[in-house]
Amino acid sequence: MFSSVKRAAIGVSLALAVGGLALGGTSAQAAGQDAASHRQQAAAGAASLGALSxxxxxxxxxxxxxxxxxxxxxxxxxxxxxxxxxxxxxxxxxxxxxxxxxxxxxxxxxxxxxxxx
CATH class of the missing domain: 2.30.30 (SH3 type barrels.)
Structure with missing residues (x-):
């Protein structure tokens, strides 16, 4: 038996999964590229700062x-x-x-x- 909290969590997970599928290839690819770009910018910024001093x-x-x-x-x-x-x-x-x-x-x-x- 699932508690109401577990049912709500499963419902949210399912909604997110379905929403992600609804994005389609082009939107999902753009989102992935945007995230990769942010990771590269963060890594470049950290490298330019060096170790924390x-x-x-x-x-x-x-x-x-x-x-x-x-x-x-x-x-x-x-x-x-x-x-x-x-x-x-x-x-x-x-x-x-x-x-x-x-x-x-x-x-x-x-x-x-x-x-x-």
């Missing part, structure tokens, strides 16, 4: 600070190479931002930031 820390034991200063009094903690960092502001060589999975609103010298992927 992000700003990250490039050294180990890099201090992050509460102000754009190398003063020991402004140090909050340390991070290591590969740590993601979203930049929100800058002042000279300093970049303010948010450490992925860590504190936000911290400052790191741009000397220790680069692009990772």
């Amino acid at each position: 992000y700003t990250c820390v490039t050294g180990n034991n890099v201090w992050y600070h509460n102000a754009p200063s190398s003063s020991p009094g402004s140090r909050l903690g340390q991070v290591n190479a590969g740590q993601g960092f979203n930049i929100t502001d800058s002042s000279g060589v300093w970049r303010k931002g948010n450490l992925w999975g860590g504190p936000s609103g911290v400052w790191i010298s741009s000397t220790y930031l680069g692009i990772c992927n």
